[in-house]
Amino acid sequence: MSMLQVENIQKSFGKNEVLKNISFSLDKGEVLAIIGSSGSGKTTLLRCINFLETPQQGKITVNGNTLFDAETFDKVSERELRRRRLHFGLVFQNFNLFPQYKVMENITLAPSLMAKEQIRENGEYMGAKTMRQAQQAIRDEADQLLRKVGLYEKRESYPCDLSGGQQQRVAIARALALNPDILCFDEPTSALDPELTGEVLNVIKGLKSANSTMIVVTHEIGFAHDVADRIIFMDGGLIEEEGTPQQVIDNPQSARTREFLARFNQFGD
Amino acid sequence: MDQFWNVTSELLKGFGQNCTIFGLTLLMAIPLGLIISFGSMSGIKPLKAVVRTFVWIIRGTPLMLQLFVVFYIPSLVWGISFDRMTAAIIAFVINYAAYFSEIFRGGIESIPKGQYEAGQVLGMKKSQIFFKVVLMQVVKRITAPMSNEIITLVKDTSLARVIMVPEMLKAAERFTMQGLIWPLFYTGVFFLLFNGLLSLLFSYIEKKFNYYKG
Numbered sequence: 001m002s003m004l005q006v007e008n009i010q011k012s013f014g015k016n017e018v019l020k021n022i023s024f025s026l027d028k029g030e031v032l033a034i035i036g037s038s039g040s041g042k043t044t045l046l047r048c049i050n051f052l053e054t055p056q057q058g059k060i061t062v063n064g065n066t067l068f069d070a071e072t073f074d075k076v077s078e079r080e081l082r083r084r085r086l087h088f089g090l091v092f093q094n095f096n097l098f099p100q101y102k103v104m105e106n107i108t109l110a111p112s113l114m115a116k117e118q119i120r121e122n123g124e125y126m127g128a129k130t131m132r133q134a135q136q137a138i139r140d141e142a143d144q145l146l147r148k149v150g151l152y153e154k155r156e157s158y159p160c161d162l163s164g165g166q167q168q169r170v171a172i173a174r175a176l177a178l179n180p181d182i183l184c185f186d187e188p189t190s191a192l193d194p195e196l197t198g199e200v201l202n203v204i205k206g207l208k209s210a211n212s213t214m215i216v217v218t219h220e221i222g223f224a225h226d227v228a229d230r231i232i233f234m235d236g237g238l239i240e241e242e243g244t245p246q247q248v249i250d251n252p253q254s255a256r257t258r259e260f261l262a263r264f265n266q267f268g269d
Numbered sequence: 270m271d272q273f274w275n276v277t278s279e280l281l282k283g284f285g286q287n288c289t290i291f292g293l294t295l296l297m298a299i300p301l302g303l304i305i306s307f308g309s310m311s312g313i314k315p316l317k318a319v320v321r322t323f324v325w326i327i328r329g330t331p332l333m334l335q336l337f338v339v340f341y342i343p344s345l346v347w348g349i350s351f352d353r354m355t356a357a358i359i360a361f362v363i364n365y366a367a368y369f370s371e372i373f374r375g376g377i378e379s380i381p382k383g384q385y386e387a388g389q390v391l392g393m394k395k396s397q398i399f400f401k402v403v404l405m406q407v408v409k410r411i412t413a414p415m416s417n418e419i420i421t422l423v424k425d426t427s428l429a430r431v432i433m434v435p436e437m438l439k440a441a442e443r444f445t446m447q448g449l450i451w452p453l454f455y456t457g458v459f460f461l462l463f464n465g466l467l468s469l470l471f472s473y474i475e476k477k478f479n480y481y482k483g
Contacts, residue, residue, distance in 0.1 A: 050390050051389075051390075052386055052389065052390070078394070078395070082392045082393075082394065083392075085389070085390060085392050086392045088390070089390065090390040092383060092386070092387065094381075094383055096381075096383035096384060096386065096387035097387075098384065098387070098402050099406065099481050099482065099483035100405045100406060100409070100481050109391075109401060109402075110388075110391035110392060110393055113393060113394075113397050113401065114392060158480065158481045159481075159483070160481050160482040160483055174391070175390075175391075178391060178392060
């Protein structure tokens with residue numbers, strides 16, 4: 001039984017059908033890379049999985065629990081939706097850090113708000129009975145995450161004082177702080193200068209060796225080849241080809257995939 | 270010299286009225302303006318249309334006329350009347366709330382969508398996203414236009430004299446009618462001092478927000 005199951009996702013914006021019947025699955029600890037040209041629907045797919053867009057059709061299941069079903073989704077309360085969201089984490093192309101908060105506060109804000117709510121309602125948050133204990137645990141966890149992404153010494157800085165690569169690493173730590181089952185990346189290096197992409201890609205590689213389950217939408221074909229267990233090539237709102245990196249990148253079967261990859265190789269990627 | 274102190278104390282009494290209008294207007298127009306700005310950004314089309322029409326009317330007509338309307342219309346139509354000060358404050362609050370609402374709307378709409386989305390994927394409630402993520406950034410962005418409006422408000426309070434609120438210019442006019450012209454010009458000093466203090470306060474606030482960019 002796979003961890004994530006995406007079935008028959010269909011999404012249109014007005015008359016423009018961006019996703020046409022997308023289905024795939026993901027096992028625990030697996031890394032999936034989604035590649036494809038701009039406008040192929042890969043970012044929209046990731047946004048659907050994170051409930052930032054609502055598909056017109058389809059179903060999303062995590063660990064056997066249906067999180068999204070187009071038939072019944074309009075009956076889901078905001079509260080329930082917020083709970084379901086926490087199965088996923090999302091790292092944005094433009095980081096979207098909160099500029100008025102220090103690095104540390106960026107990471108602890110959401111968990112602290114969550115802890116406050118849960119202690120009030122259930123009397124505990126992840127074993128902590130008081131807000132004081134919870135805050136301590138959240139800060140310790142944030143310290144650890146910052147060490148993991150190599151930015152512990154920057155924890156009192158503001159995002160505007162960090163480079164793009166550092167900001168994106170903070171954004172990764174922020175997403176990890178809520179312990180998502182599946183961490184999603186939406187072109188995490190596309191907004192970075194070329195010399196800064198390496199540090200972000202290395203953090204993602206590090207997460208892979210820690211067995212995190214991840215979906216990475218990327219233009220870094222070389223990176224996808226090295227890190228992904230499986231690759232999906234999307235074209236025109238459909239999955240054109242799917243398989244191991246060796247199958248999809250080294251021996252593409254579809255003409256569209258070959259054409260797409262040829263364009264990358266042409267620029268010596 | 271006696272005359273000078275006499276004039277000063279009379280003008281100060283009047284300026285007390287100006288300060289009352291100023292303080293109460295600010296206190297009420299800011300929250301009301303925020304509510305109006307939500308209305309003018311609402312997804313409910315009829316509500317949005319009503320609110321935007323309201324803002325258009327209030328911003329499109331003179332405050333002086335609005336003072337007359339609030340003071341005279343209720344008594345002409347329903348036979349009820351507000352006392353002069355209450356009428357002045359109602360007119361000022363409505364007028365300034367309309368202006369503030371447009372500043373708030375501009376500020377709120379200038380915050381990138383990504384800030385909301387980041388809050389959403391972190392499982393935050395809509396209200397938490399607004400108060401913990403967006404609001405502070407909005408406040409930083411609207412400090413300059415708000416200080417402009419607030420300084421204008423200080424001076425506008427003297428318009429209350431058209432419905433006979435005994436504010437400072439009214440007091441100065443009484444001296445003029447007795448043949449004493451200089452108190453009228455002297456009122457400028459009070460406005461200048463008050464706005465000078467406000468300007469200092471605003472530049473302090475702006476500096477406070479300078480710790481981050483964006």
